Amino acid sequence: MGQKSGRQERSKKLELALSETMKAATEVQSNKDEAEGLKAKDQRLTSVFGVADLKNGAIGLYNVGQSCCLNSLLQVFLMNIHFTGILRRMTVPPRAGQKNRNVPYQMLLLLEEMQCGKQKAVFPTPLALCLSGYRVKLFVQHDAAQLFLTLWNLIKDQMKKPELVEELSSLYTICVQEHLACQKCSLETKRKSKMLTLPLPMLDADSCVLKTLEDCLQYFFRPEELTDHNMCFCEQCGRKTPFLQSMKLVHLPQTLTIHLKRFCFGESSYVHKLSHYLPFPQDLDFNAILTENQCQADDNEKASWQYELFAVVAHSGSTSCGHYCAYIRSLTECKWYCFNDSQVCQVSWDDVKCTYGHSNLNWTETAYLLIYMKKCPK
Numbered sequence: 001m002g003q004k005s006g007r008q009e010r011s012k013k014l015e016l017a018l019s020e021t022m023k024a025a026t027e028v029q030s031n032k033d034e035a036e037g038l039k040a041k042d043q044r045l046t047s048v049f050g051v052a053d054l055k056n057g058a059i060g061l062y063n064v065g066q067s068c069c070l071n072s073l074l075q076v077f078l079m080n081i082h083f084t085g086i087l088r089r090m091t092v093p094p095r096a097g098q099k100n101r102n103v104p105y106q107m108l109l110l111l112e113e114m115q116c117g118k119q120k121a122v123f124p125t126p127l128a129l130c131l132s133g134y135r136v137k138l139f140v141q142h143d144a145a146q147l148f149l150t151l152w153n154l155i156k157d158q159m160k161k162p163e164l165v166e167e168l169s170s171l172y173t174i175c176v177q178e179h180l181a182c183q184k185c186s187l188e189t190k191r192k193s194k195m196l197t198l199p200l201p202m203l204d205a206d207s208c209v210l211k212t213l214e215d216c217l218q219y220f221f222r223p224e225e226l227t228d229h230n231m232c233f234c235e236q237c238g239r240k241t242p243f244l245q246s247m248k249l250v251h252l253p254q255t256l257t258i259h260l261k262r263f264c265f266g267e268s269s270y271v272h273k274l275s276h277y278l279p280f281p282q283d284l285d286f287n288a289i290l291t292e293n294q295c296q297a298d299d300n301e302k303a304s305w306q307y308e309l310f311a312v313v314a315h316s317g318s319t320s321c322g323h324y325c326a327y328i329r330s331l332t333e334c335k336w337y338c339f340n341d342s343q344v345c346q347v348s349w350d351d352v353k354c355t356y357g358h359s360n361l362n363w364t365e366t367a368y369l370l371i372y373m374k375k376c377p378k
């Protein structure tokens with residue numbers, strides 16, 4: 001367990017750098033074009049992959065070498081028909097050795113095994129072995145937020161067709177604009193950043209608990225004064241000066257991944273888990289959360305910021321000895337399932353709400369990653 005994000009940082013810069021794992025240099029199209037492109041893409045996907053993706057119902061994955069974290073993330077990927085629509089069009093590597101080393105191809109094989117077989121659960125062993133070649137070890141308790149970034153980058157890098165890489169990026173990538181303004185002179189810099197997750201703090205700067213997901217989002221996008229040891233070097237002033245840092249939301253993707261930073265480093269790098277109650281809604285409207293100043297998007301883009309909860313990756317247990325499972329709403333059946341390795345069962349929204357957390361029950365399941373899906377534009 002444990003994240004690289006280190007100590008509770010007041011500055012967002014580090015977090016941005018961490019999440020910003022993509023080197024995509026392509027200029028973002030105008031927001032309008034992008035929204036229309038996404039809409040057309042959605043329609044195409046629905047027409048091609050409108051049938052139930054997992055037609056035998058939800059299929060479990062056996063735990064191979066403490067793979068509960070990997071299993072949970074695989075279920076979140078493979079239950080997402082927008083993702084599998086891209087995966088199915090990948091180029092199959094020609095040689096056996098290349099096939100064994102190709103992460104997206106091994107995911108495709110696993111998906112097919114899950115769909116075609118009659119068994120209740122399948123073994124993800126070939127994929128787990130393939131990943132071990134990329135330093136994703138077995139018998140290690142992974143951090144789901146980090147493993148998600150690792151998996152996503154491996155999939156993107158190994159999916160050869162440029163148009164699929166672009167579709168994958170647009171399916172998951174959040175775009176923000178960072179503003180930095182020197183408080184001693186007029187220097188102002190703007191920079192566009194891409195992120196795969198929104199890493200939301202669960203405490204404010206005074207270590208007070210943020211009460212709802214909406215509060216966490218508002219806190220994440222608030223302007224922040226960088227003073228004292230957080231000061232930045234101003235080229236115009238020629239020294240370190242206080243800065244005002246703010247972040248504006250530019251674009252939200254079809255599949256939005258929110259990372260609740262429940263694991264944090266305390267004194268002497270002891271990792272502890274924040275298990276407190278944090279409710280999150282099934283329907284999320286970013287226009288109701290952010291102010292005009294916190295957005296850098298046109299009306300078309302903003303109109304698409306209506307989300308519905310798709311999945312929750314939950315962690316239970318302690319930081320050193322924990323377990324992951326995933327609650328996922330089947331997009332084709334509109335039913336919630338709990339995927340706990342090989343055990344899969346249908347659950348209710350009330351069961352999903354049990355992952356809100358409880359301060360006095362540190363060992364119970366708490367939501368760690370929240371995956372929201374854009375509601376289809378009408």
Ligand code: ZN
Pocket residue numbers: 182183184185186187234235236237238241
């Ligand atoms: Zn300055």
